[in-house]
Amino acid sequence: MNIHGQYALITGGASGMGATAARFLTEKGAKVVLFDRDLAAATQLAESLGGKAFGVDVADAASVEKAFAEMATQSIQIRACINCAGIAPAKRIVGKEGVMPLEDFNRVIQVNLIGTFNVMRMAAAMMSQLAPMGDSDERGIIINTASIAAFEGQIGQAAYSASKGGVVAMGLPAARELARFGIRVMTIAPGFVATPMMAGMPQTVQDNLAAQVPFPHRLAKPEEYAMLAYHIIENTMLNGEVIRMDGATRMV
Numbered sequence: 001m002n003i004h005g006q007y008a009l010i011t012g013g014a015s016g017m018g019a020t021a022a023r024f025l026t027e028k029g030a031k032v033v034l035f036d037r038d039l040a041a042a043t044q045l046a047e048s049l050g051g052k053a054f055g056v057d058v059a060d061a062a063s064v065e066k067a068f069a070e071m072a073t074q075s076i077q078i079r080a081c082i083n084c085a086g087i088a089p090a091k092r093i094v095g096k097e098g099v100m101p102l103e104d105f106n107r108v109i110q111v112n113l114i115g116t117f118n119v120m121r122m123a124a125a126m127m128s129q130l131a132p133m134g135d136s137d138e139r140g141i142i143i144n145t146a147s148i149a150a151f152e153g154q155i156g157q158a159a160y161s162a163s164k165g166g167v168v169a170m171g172l173p174a175a176r177e178l179a180r181f182g183i184r185v186m187t188i189a190p191g192f193v194a195t196p197m198m199a200g201m202p203q204t205v206q207d208n209l210a211a212q213v214p215f216p217h218r219l220a221k222p223e224e225y226a227m228l229a230y231h232i233i234e235n236t237m238l239n240g241e242v243i244r245m246d247g248a249t250r251m252v
């Protein structure tokens with residue numbers, strides 16, 4: 001998919017990998033639409049990029065549907081959708097404060113898994129109505145963001161790993177189903193990336209995580225995620241696959 005001149009929707013676009021992907025895609029000639037629950041930050045970035053921002057809670061069906069309806073009235077037709085919105089609270093099933101409240105588990109699944117599906121379903125519906133493009137008759141590309149915690153979750157990550165495992169698992173059936181519309185679905189599973197989400201962890205934890213990366217022996221840069229997302233958009237043969245971006249990290 002040649003994204004130049006086309007709209008790309010990025011959820012979680014106000015911060016971290018989503019924000020960096022928005023800058024990168026703008027440099028490549030795309031027009032970006034940012035969905036974020038932090039409308040002020042999303043608006044500030046979108047204005048600097050000549051894009052659009054919507055205050056959206058990806059976990060809420062009505063919120064996402066309203067934003068898509070608004071995009072339709074503004075004749076915004078997205079060709080790429082990058083799902084980056086996510087949360088990563090760590091909590092033990094049975095911790096010092098007692099048993100994990102079910103609502104805590106529920107919230108992580110609601111944002112990371114159901115939120116990704118929520119946006120993917122609306123993006124696919126919009127893309128399915130567009131004219132096919134290029135020599136592959138492609139209509140759109142959806143990139144979901146999982147995590148290596150989908151495969152090797154750590155203590156305290158039962159909810160997060162379950163949510164990201166769900167994102168990984170739905171990628172192939174979604175790609176198979178949406179193939180008839182010429183819509184691809186890909187998943188990126190990052191390792192440890194230097195974003196505000198990571199900065200929320202104590203420095204010792206960040207140093208320990210970086211020490212686990214065989215090569216390059218450091219945290220990933222959000223720009224590396226943006227480069228990968230851009231390559232996936234451009235390379236039409238990539239479909240129904242999960243790509244780890246982790247410097248060969250395999251958490252034990």
Ligand SMILES: NC(=O)c1ccc[n+]([C@@H]2O[C@H](COP(=O)([O-])OP(=O)(O)OC[C@H]3O[C@@H](n4cnc5c(N)ncnc54)[C@H](O)[C@@H]3O)[C@@H](O)[C@H]2O)c1
Pocket residue numbers: 011012013014015016017018035036037038056057058059083084085086087088111115145146147148189190191192193194195196197198
């Ligand atoms: N940083 C890492 O090391 C890492 C590793 C693996 C996977 N990931 C995943 O990558 C994605 C991006 O992470 P990041 O590090 O850039 O995080 P980040 O915290 O910098 O950005 C996440 C963005 O999502 C938004 N958001 C959160 N909940 C939302 C909701 N319900 N509706 C709309 N917006 C919402 C936040 O406001 C924020 O702008 C997340 O899905 C995260 O789980 C991150």
